[in-house]
Amino acid sequence: MTQPTLHLGQTLRFEGDPFADGLDAAKHETRGAILVEDGIIHAVGPAADLRAAYPWAPTVDHGDGLIVAGxxxxxxxxxxxxxxxxxxxxxxxxxxxxxxxxxxxxxxxxxxxxxxxxxxxxxxxxxxxxxxxxxxxxxxxxxxxxxxxxxxxxxxxxxxxxxxxxxxxxxxxxxxxxxxxxxxxxxxxxxxxxxxxxxxxxxxxxxxxxxxxxxxxxxxxxxxxxxxxxxxxxxxxxxxxxxxxxxxxxxxxxxxxxxxxxxxxxxxxxxxxxxxxxxxxxxxxxxxxxxxxxxxxxxxxxxxxxxxxxxxxxxxxxxxxxxxxxxxxxxxxxxxxxxxxxxxxxxxxxxxxxxxxxxxxxxLHQHNRIGNLGAGMEADFVVLDLASTPAIAQRSTRAQDIWEALFPTIMMGDDRAIASTYVAGKQMKPAAP
Missing domain, CATH: 3.20.20.140 (Metal-dependent hydrolases)
Incomplete structure (x- = not known):
């Protein structure tokens, strides 16, 4: 058993298929958190709520980084x-x-x-x-x-x-x-x-x-x-x-x-x-x-x-x-x-x-294990830096919502946009200093 850890940042998860269900399928928290223990995500929600529920859990604060499934x-x-x-x-x-x-x-x-x-x-x-x-x-x-x-x-x-x-x-x-x-x-x-x-x-x-x-x-x-x-x-x-x-x-x-x-x-x-x-x-x-x-x-x-x-x-x-x-x-x-x-x-x-x-x-018939942030899912996730280069940063500062902030990283991002990679809760690509 490992000690539960709260990861703080923006979070993005899905409750459906945005092709079929529209943008309501996506759930974004400007200040969210995920609770990880023994390689599994045990809770996802607003950071304030999870910090109140788990006040004893150590935290890793990813700032404005966007936490998404790996x-x-x-x-x-x-x-x-x-x-x-x-x-x-x-x-x-x-x-x-x-x-x-x-x-x-x-x-x-x-x-x-x-x-x-x-x-x-x-x-x-x-x-x-x-x-x-x-x-x-x-x-x-x-x-x-x-x-x-x-x-x-x-x-x-x-x-x-x-x-x-x-x-x-x-x-x-x-x-x-x-x-x-x-x-x-x-x-x-x-x-x-x-x-x-x-x-x-x-x-x-x-x-x-x-x-x-x-x-x-x-x-x-x-x-x-x-x-x-x-x-x-x-x-x-x-x-x-x-x-x-x-x-x-x-x-x-x-x-x-x-x-x-x-x-x-x-x-x-x-x-x-x-x-x-x-x-x-x-x-x-x-x-x-x-x-x-x-x-x-x-x-x-x-x-x-x-x-x-x-x-x-x-x-x-x-x-x-x-x-x-x-x-x-x-x-x-x-x-x-x-x-x-x-x-x-x-x-x-x-x-x-x-x-x-x-x-x-x-x-891959693995959607009950990977590919999303949710309680019971395996803790494979990445933290995206939505301002990883000057060109991306100057565009994302104009964003009116999460999609305008994310889209420049999709179109122009590379490995510099991956601030951290976690596999089963273990950090595999360290955060930038």
Whole structure:
């Protein structure tokens, strides 16, 4: 047992989805507090009320800092850390030129551990406290990431990437080894500490029907696991899928036919969806993950956030490291706003911060644990400095409400805006002196 601690500052939490419920879903306290004990938030409310209720609790005063839930990155590739911001390729060329050569190195357990440590430290520096990541085909890459996350106390979801065709020698497994390796890793890590195993076929072009069938069988055996893959990222990718699966009705059908469509499915990108695919995803309650910096960097297209959310789709937000060009969820929020503008549906600051916290947690089926400030939630939170640079400060001083104060940080903020990062109540990025 640890001593309860009161954290004071501005607080922002959600009691609903601002896309569906409007701005009333957001609850802001100009002078608020959260009570943290043993890695759990036990109370949230006005600072005066909590100080009166817990007069014996030591306090950490964050001043005008805005306390929000830690960011939740719903789709990433930690093995691509070292090749982030590689120049000028479309998806398939980018995989062959940068991704696959780098992923070949992750059979080396020491190298995998080095990158896993570096990657998670980058996340914490940028205020991300939870992530759902692809690994490589190598079991060593999975062990490295879960081990590094356990050392930091982070809630993490990840899995061995499975590929048995259209990949280089050394990066292909088989239907049997994909099933066996995944099952062994699942039994080793799933539900241990703050870890969740994710069944992970990379995408239909790199898996034979036999491998997709094997992974669908594994998911049927372990329905409490998430399943993550890619869907309809680029038009030339969709054409490739149709050539490989000529009997499929559409891209989604290549998963659906093998038991890889379900409520706990995570489908990254989902830009160029057909009407049948949208209807099926909604019917199953599957989650789509918007990766805006990746979509612009690799030239994939413009995600229809407005249309999909108005239809009731579940949507999370992600960096898609390293196709995405930043480790920062602030940058992902900014890019999501810009894409929304290009589609004629600009997102409000409340919607953006919700996507990066509660929305992504909902996509990962972790919304009862992370992604919000509330009694009983795990104490993963960040403190945002809303005046972290002179440019941001001079704009935020003109703010008439919290949204005008927050929006410049979303659009122009970087790791300097993350004053502190807390994981399970433990400070992982120290406050600035």
């Amino acid at each position: 960011f939740v990155d719903a789709h990433a590739h930690y093995p691509q850390t070292g090749i982030i911001a590689s120049w000028g390729k479309r998806l398939i060329d980018w995989l062959n030129s940068y991704t696959f050569p780098e992923e070949m190195r992750f059979g080396d357990a020491d190298y995998a551990a080095e990158i896993a440590e570096r990657y998670l430290d980058f996340l914490l520096t940028n205020g991300t406290t939870s992530v759902c990541s692809f690994c490589t085909i190598h079991p060593e890459s999975v062990d490295a990431l879960f081990t590094a996350a356990r050392a930091r106390g982070m809630r993490i979801a990840a899995g061995k990437t499975c590929m048995d065709r259209n990949a280089p020698d050394g990066l292909r497994d088989t239907p049997k080894s994909a099933y066996d390796d995944s099952a062994r890793l699942l039994n080793k890590w799933h539900g241990k500490a703050r870890a969740s195993y994710v069944i992970t076929p990379r995408f239909s072009p790199t898996s034979t029907p036999e491998q997709l069938e094997a992974l669908g069988a594994l998911w049927t055996e372990h329905p409490d696991c998430l399943m993550q893959t890619h869907l309809s990222e680029q038009t030339d990718e969709i054409a490739w899928v149709k050539s490989l699966y000529p009997q499929a009705r559409d891209y989604l059908d290549t998963y659906e036919a093998f038991g890889l469509l379900g409520e706990r499915g995570l489908y990254g990108h989902a830009i160029h969806l057909e009407d049948r695919e949208k209807a099926k995803l909604l019917e199953h309650g599957a989650a789509l993950v918007h990766c805006p910096t990746s979509n612009t960097f690799i030239g994939s297209g413009l995600f229809d956030m407005g249309g999909l959310k108005s239809d009731g789709q579940i949507v999370g937000l992600a960096t898609d490291t390293g196709g995405g060009s930043s480790f920062s969820m602030l940058r992902s929020m900014a890019a999501a706003y810009e894409i929304g503008q290009l589609r004629g549906t600009p997102l409000h600051a409340a919607q953006l911060i919700w996507l990066a916290t509660s929305g992504s947690a909902r996509a």
